Amino acid sequence: MKLSAITLDCPDPPLLAAFYQQATGLALHPKSDADFAGLTGARGLVIGFQRVDGYRAPTWPTQTVPQQLHLCFTVEEDLAEAEARLLSLGAAKPPGQPQEDRWRVLTDPAGHPFCIVRAAAASG
Template identity: 55%
Template sequence: MSTEATSAAAARYVAVTFDCPDPIALARFYSTALGLPITYSSDEFALLGEEGVPGLGFSRLAGYTPPTWPDPSQEKQAHLDLAVDDLDAAQTRLLALGATEPPTQPQPDRWRVLLDPAGHPFCITTGV
């Protein structure tokens, strides 16, 4: 299988959407954390992004159950990897915004795992 992109792609990548109990609250968290504007919001869906850049969407899911990482009983399903300049400073800022720190940190000197307000794991790293 070739790693080169074909000239006639069937689709364009525009966003990744995360299920959550409150799309507006999660959009506000990521908007502040990433410095991206909320470009659309309703009771059921919110979208972050900038023109020409793939966005992040948040969709209300009734009965949403957050991942339990590192406990495998409710797998993480997907996560974001975010680049930062300083792990300690970024972690402090993200915790102040509403993220939480799980008890397990596989390689805290290289990257940190945090949980967003809806429980989705995401990683911060300086290694990108």
């Protein structure tokens, strides 16, 4: 068995795909449209974004609306530099950073929490 895709619910798939494309440099999947957009990563892994009517963003750090999953990304640059770049692309930084010296929790434009960690910290 091989993981082929991870799909996130959201109100605007093209908008969320554009955010993650700018953040990661992954290629837009050729069959992306207004209801489903995807990015193709290493070894064919697709990060997908599907339109959901009545979408409610997860709340973090509270669990009023559970996050259910989150993505983690390693970054080569300093955490503060990566954070600033992602905030300029439309990410937000929620309060309650558990270990800000080791990783940062941000939210994408649809409210999904995701983490960034320095590549060196991720491996050791």
